[in-house]
Amino acid sequence: MDTLIGQGRTAIGLICDPDSFVENTVGAKSFDDPSFGPGAVVGTAKLDGKTVTVIANDADAFNEKFPVVYAGIIGMEEGYKMAQAVYASIEADKAESKANKRALVLVVDTPGNGPGKVEEIFGMNKATGAYQLALAEARLAGHPIVAMVIGRAISGAFLCHGLQADHILSLDSKFGTMIHVMPLTSISRIVKKDIEILEKLAEGNPVFAAGPRFFSKLGGVEEIVTEIDGMRDAVIRHVAAVRAAKVAGTDGETTGPWGRGALGAERAGRAVRPEVIALLQSELAQVASRYLPGAN
Amino acid sequence: MSKWSTLLSRSFLESNARERALGLVDDGTFTELVGPFDRRTSPHLETLGEAVEFDDGIVTGIGKIGKTPVFVISQEGRFIGGAVGEVGGAKMVGTIKAAIDFADRIAKDYPNATDEEKPIVAISFETGGVRLHEANAGLLAHAEVMDQLQKARHKVPVIALIGSKVGCFGGMGFVAAATDVIVMSEFGRLGLTGPEVIEQEMGKDEFDSADRALVYRTTGGRHKYVMGDCNFLVEDTIAAFRAQLAELAKLPREKFEELRRIGSEVLVAKQLKGVALAAEMQPKDSRDVWVHAGNPDPVSLALAPVADFRAQAKRLAL
Amino acid sequence: MALNTLEFECKSTAATVAVAKPVHFGVVGSGDLEILMSPAKNDGAVKVKVVTPVTGFDDLWRRVVGAFVENAKLGNVSIEINDNNATPAVVTLRLRQTLAEAAA
Numbered sequence: 027m028d029t030l031i032g033q034g035r036t037a038i039g040l041i042c043d044p045d046s047f048v049e050n051t052v053g054a055k056s057f058d059d060p061s062f063g064p065g066a067v068v069g070t071a072k073l074d075g076k077t078v079t080v081i082a083n084d085a086d087a088f089n090e091k092f093p094v095v096y097a098g099i100i101g102m103e104e105g106y107k108m109a110q111a112v113y114a115s116i117e118a119d120k121a122e123s124k125a126n127k128r129a130l131v132l133v134v135d136t137p138g139n140g141p142g143k144v145e146e147i148f149g150m151n152k153a154t155g156a157y158q159l160a161l162a163e164a165r166l167a168g169h170p171i172v173a174m175v176i177g178r179a180i181s182g183a184f185l186c187h188g189l190q191a192d193h194i195l196s197l198d199s200k201f202g203t204m205i206h207v208m209p210l211t212s213i214s215r216i217v218k219k220d221i222e223i224l225e226k227l228a229e230g231n232p233v234f235a236a237g238p239r240f241f242s243k244l245g246g247v248e249e250i251v252t253e254i255d256g257m258r259d260a261v262i263r264h265v266a267a268v269r270a271a272k273v274a275g276t277d278g279e280t281t282g283p284w285g286r287g288a289l290g291a292e293r294a295g296r297a298v299r300p301e302v303i304a305l306l307q308s309e310l311a312q313v314a315s316r317y318l319p320g321a322n
Numbered sequence: 323m324s325k326w327s328t329l330l331s332r333s334f335l336e337s338n339a340r341e342r343a344l345g346l347v348d349d350g351t352f353t354e355l356v357g358p359f360d361r362r363t364s365p366h367l368e369t370l371g372e373a374v375e376f377d378d379g380i381v382t383g384i385g386k387i388g389k390t391p392v393f394v395i396s397q398e399g400r401f402i403g404g405a406v407g408e409v410g411g412a413k414m415v416g417t418i419k420a421a422i423d424f425a426d427r428i429a430k431d432y433p434n435a436t437d438e439e440k441p442i443v444a445i446s447f448e449t450g451g452v453r454l455h456e457a458n459a460g461l462l463a464h465a466e467v468m469d470q471l472q473k474a475r476h477k478v479p480v481i482a483l484i485g486s487k488v489g490c491f492g493g494m495g496f497v498a499a500a501t502d503v504i505v506m507s508e509f510g511r512l513g514l515t516g517p518e519v520i521e522q523e524m525g526k527d528e529f530d531s532a533d534r535a536l537v538y539r540t541t542g543g544r545h546k547y548v549m550g551d552c553n554f555l556v557e558d559t560i561a562a563f564r565a566q567l568a569e570l571a572k573l574p575r576e577k578f579e580e581l582r583r584i585g586s587e588v589l590v591a592k593q594l595k596g597v598a599l600a601a602e603m604q605p606k607d608s609r610d611v612w613v614h615a616g617n618p619d620p621v622s623l624a625l626a627p628v629a630d631f632r633a634q635a636k637r638l639a640l
Numbered sequence: 641m642a643l644n645t646l647e648f649e650c651k652s653t654a655a656t657v658a659v660a661k662p663v664h665f666g667v668v669g670s671g672d673l674e675i676l677m678s679p680a681k682n683d684g685a686v687k688v689k690v691v692t693p694v695t696g697f698d699d700l701w702r703r704v705v706g707a708f709v710e711n712a713k714l715g716n717v718s719i720e721i722n723d724n725n726a727t728p729a730v731v732t733l734r735l736r737q738t739l740a741e742a743a744a
Contacts (some may be wrong), residue, residue, distance in 0.1 A: 091601035094524070102597045106590050113587040141515040141523045146540050147608045148600045149583075151514040151553050152593055155468075155496035156584040162472035181452070181461065182493050182514065189465035207457035217455050219370060233366050233408065233456040246462045283465040287415075296459055302362055302412035303419070309355045310384065310420050316353075317384055317391040317424070319432045319439040326742065338667050358664040358676060363722070368643050373693050373724035375668040378675065400669035 027254055029202040030135070031177035032085035032098070034067055037133050041174060041258050042071035042080065052079050052111045053118025063107035064088070065095045065109045073131065074262045080114040081108050082133035083187070085177075094142040100183055101140035105153030108187065114159035116167055124168035129265045130161070134188045135177030156187040161190035165282055170268035172261055175238065175247070179205040192281035193248045194202040195260050196238035205247070206236030232295045245290030326350070330561040334485040335509045337560060339398035340382045342446050345560035346483075346567055347385025347392050354383040355420075357411050364409050366456035367402075375401045378409040382417045384387070387562040390436045390571035393421040393478075396446040399488035405453030406494065411463020418443055418470040418480065425478045437575045443480040444567055445501065450516055451492020464493040471500045475585070479503065481570055481579040484510035484552070485561050489541065491516040499551070500585065502578040505566045506543035508628055513541040539608045544624060548612050549596075550637050553581050557628050595640040611638065645689040646698055655715025657739075665738035668682040672730060673723040675738040680718035685741045688744045692723035708735045 030037050038047050049069035050057040057068060064087035066158060069078050088124040091096035095104060112130065139154050165171050168292045173191035175184075184205065188194060197203045207213075213234055214221040228235035232243040241247040271277040291298030315321060329337070329345035337345070344352050356362055358376035367374045384390050395417050397404040406414070421443045428435050430608035452460035452596035475481050482501040484490050488500045489511030498504060498512060506512065515523075517531035517540075530536060539545060546552040558561040582589060603612050611622035623635060659677050666674035680687055686709045690701050699711075705719065719735075726734070 030609075044471075071353035101599070106594050108596065109586065109590050113590065117587070139514055141520050143524075143529050143540060144605060145518065145599050146513045146515060146520070147545070147549075147591075147605055147611060148596055149499065149513075149546075149549060150585050151495035151499040151512070152551065153597075154514065155499035156590050156593065158496065159467045159472055159500050159585045160590075162469050166472060169538060182496070185461065185464050185468070185493050185496070189462070190468065192396065207452050207461050208454060213454050217370065217372070227369060231366065231369060233459045234454065235458070240458055242460075244458050246458065283462070283469040286462065287466060290462065290533060296408060296462070297407050299363075299412040299459070299463075302356060302409055305360060305362070306382065306413060306416040307420060308356045309353075309360075310424075313353045313384070314424070314427075317386060319389070319428060319435045358674070359662055359678075361676075361720075370644055371693050374691060374722055375670050375674060376664070376722060383673070398667055400667045421716075432646065 030197065030254065031202050032135065034082035034084055034135050034176070037174070037176045037257070038071065038080055038082055039231060041077070041131065041133070041261050042073050042256065043075065046064060046072035047080060052114040055110060055114035059108065063103035065099060065101060066104035066107045068111035073129065073265065075215065076129070078131050079111055080131050080133065081111055081187070083136045090152060092144065094140040094145060098136045099138050099140055100136055100154065102145060102148060102150055102153040102185055105120050105157045105186065109157040109160040112157070112164050115169060116164050121168070121264060125269070127167070127169045129170040129172065129269070130164060131261060132171065132173040132188055132191055134173050134175045134179045134184065136183040136187055137178045137180050138183045139186060154182065157186055158190050165190065165192055166167065167222070168272050170265050170272060172264045172268065174204055174257055174261055175205060177203060189283065191265045192277065194246065195249050195251050196247045196258070197254065198250050198252045199237050199239065201229040201254065203238055204236065205238050205241045207315045209236050215236055244294050244295035245286045248289065330559065330564065332560050333558050334507055334560050334563055335487060335558050338400065339358065339396040339448065342560060343381045343383060343394045343396040346394060346444060346512055346564050350384035352383055352394070353389050354381060356382060357419065363411050364456065366407060366459070370454060373588055374509040378413070379404060379546035380410040380413050382413045382611045387571050392567070392571070393417050393443045395443070395523065398447040399448035399486050401613045402453060402624040404449035404488050406449060406451065406460045406463055407453040407456040408463065411460055411466070415463060415470055418467065418474060419479045421610070422470070422474050438572055440575060441478055442571055444483060445479055445480065446486065447490035447494055447498050448486035448488045449490060449494045450488060451494045451508055461493070464497060466598040467497050471497065476579070479570065479575065480528065481505065481567060484512050484543070485558060485563060486510065486605070503581045504552040504572060505554045505556060505563060506546055507556055508543040509558055510543045511538065511541040512546050512551065516540060533543060542557050542632060545557065545608045546617055548635055555628060555632055592640050596638070602612065643691050643693060644695045646692070648688050648702055649685045650688065650702065650708050651685040652713050652715055654713050657713045658716050659742040663738060663742040664733050665741050668722050668724045671725050672728065673721055673726040673734055675734055676720040677738050677742055680716055681726055682716050684715040687718045688723045690721045691721060694723070694725055700728060704731050705735070708729055708732055712739055714739070727744045
């Protein structure tokens with residue numbers, strides 16, 4: 027197998043316990059209408075014997091109602107369907123402790139959010155926003171969320187499906203995985219710089235070049251998985267690590283988007299970010315008393 | 323007349339980010355944080371030989387409206403379209419986080435503080451999302467902002483103000499959607515995929531980005547008001563945005579959840595009714611939806627003065 | 641490809657005007673610039689730093705800023721400019737506006 031692009035269901039099978047994936051049921055919620063959000067695959071599986079919610083993209087599906095949805099694009103129905111799967115997971119485990127809340131495994135292979143006039147008229151931004159808020163809520167409630175990039179993780183679609191996870195893993199780019207806002211050729215055209223110059227600059231600065239390696243340097247990807255058959259172990263390992271952090275209460279600083287900020291500094295890819303945040307905090311500290319209750 | 327009071331009557335659209343920030347809060351109360359004198363320009367733009375700005379295209383700070391501490395984030399569209407890079411993204415993330423920490427401090431040290439004395443965040447959006455010159459860092463900053471918005475829930479109301487030239491698109495389009503309240507002027511535009519990108523991806527038949535009227539009909543403040551995607555539609559002055567903000571600052575904090583469009587299972591179910599309507603109607607134009615919402619003469623309605631529009635417009639019931 | 645940084649000094653023959661506190665003005669839009677003007681004890685001279693993507697106009701910058709400093713009788717000031725292809729007329733206008741802001 028040299029790539030998993032377009033094979034979200036295959037990847038679910040490779041990551042989860044054999045034949046454990048039950049599509050369209052999460053907790054008490056079932057998704058009975060096959061024409062609803064077909065570009066999103068949601069369901070429940072076992073991972074190392076434990077119940078997990080799985081959310082993936084279906085690159086073969088075409089949404090008849092919203093024809094901008096194909097090839098794994100997340101449309102309005104897809105975004106809300108994914109959000110519903112997350113809320114159903116939270117609801118199912120609301121009485122559970124952090125040690126037992128089910129993990130969410132995001133299998134990422136999506137080229138974009140639905141672009142289109144109807145989408146803009148009705149607000150595609152709400153659908154993708156709704157899913158991200160749901161993931162952030164689940165993460166903060168104690169569900170470990172691990173994203174596994176198996177194919178395309180492009181720009182806003184990656185923000186939607188992936189970047190709210192506690193930890194993000196990516197298959198090596200030798201399997202065709204793509205993580206970027208735009209390919210370097212497009213960036214070159216838009217910022218009007220020669221591609222050769224950009225490629226050279228990218229060697230020293232990972233902030234604009236495409237690929238998992240550069241995101242890893244920026245702390246945007248926790249681990250690059252070098253073999254397809256290594257995905258399962260990696261996901262199990264990261265779920266366990268994230269769960270341990272949640273139980274210990276250290277997840278706030280070490281996982282999720284905020285934790286990846288710290289990782290970006292540690293890997294020297296995003297060195298300015300923490301300086302700016304620290305400066306802002308120190309400047310605020312000097313004037314804060316003027317804004318506290320009772321101050322004039 | 324003081325400089326501040328002259329700001330108030332100014333067009334929000336025509337003003338720059340700093341003028342908006344200063345005018346939104348009470349005279350003399352604004353303290354800029356990581357402002358231009360800190361000279362935190364983008365090292366990545368410098369590497370690429372691109373012009374830099376001392377504030378990296380975003381004004382962040384704290385001010386007051388009455389008794390309410392207001393953390394202000396104001397994006398500058400004239401600097402690279404207000405796009406978000408590493409420095410500007412960190413300022414945005416840092417400001418929301420600071421507001422949450424500030425609320426925690428007040429909750430701990432001032433148990434009798436009234437809601438009016440607790441902080442709010444106001445974000446004036448003017449951006450197409452990620453800055454391509456530092457695209458990866460910009461993208462990661464978006465995810466951080468979204469995370470902070472969820473962390474702010476039930477603690478610090480976050481209010482989106484959209485009335486700038488560039489509008490609010492790309493990743494910031496869903497960041498704005500995820501705030502508690504959205505205030506727009508009729509010149510504000512909110513969406514995900516900008517008009518040029520839709521045309522590029524779907525063809526001119528789907529969307530002619532040069533058709534300004536179409537662009538405003540699809541993503542402009544009036545349409546978003548009819549759809550319920552923006553909560554309040556105000557006149558295009560700094561004073562009008564400020565007045566709406568001042569009114570919201572007095573609102574009991576638990577009321578903000580009621581103003582949300584997304585952020586819970588119930589709200590997702592409600593939005594899905596809209597999606598079902600979209601599938602059923604397959605509208606060719608936003609005005610079809612206006613008619614469906616109970617506005618039989620959308621053309622006149624769209625031309626009515628804002629106050630009349632607000633009084634007359636029927637909003638889509640889901 | 642990095643940005644072009646230009647640093648020089650100019651001195652008004654009758655420097656009597658200074659700024660009391662640092663002031664910022666402008667937005668680095670296309671064809672525009674921003675300016676920081678701050679007090680700087682410098683023997684009456686004005687220190688200038690220009691950061692711009694444009695190369696090859698060093699003399700023009702000296703002339704334009706020099707003429708402004710002379711006319712404004714400015715001294716003991718530091719001027720920092722971030723430029724994005726502004727014309728000399730825009731540069732002069734923004735320098736005047738910045739000084740007016742400082743006097744306000």
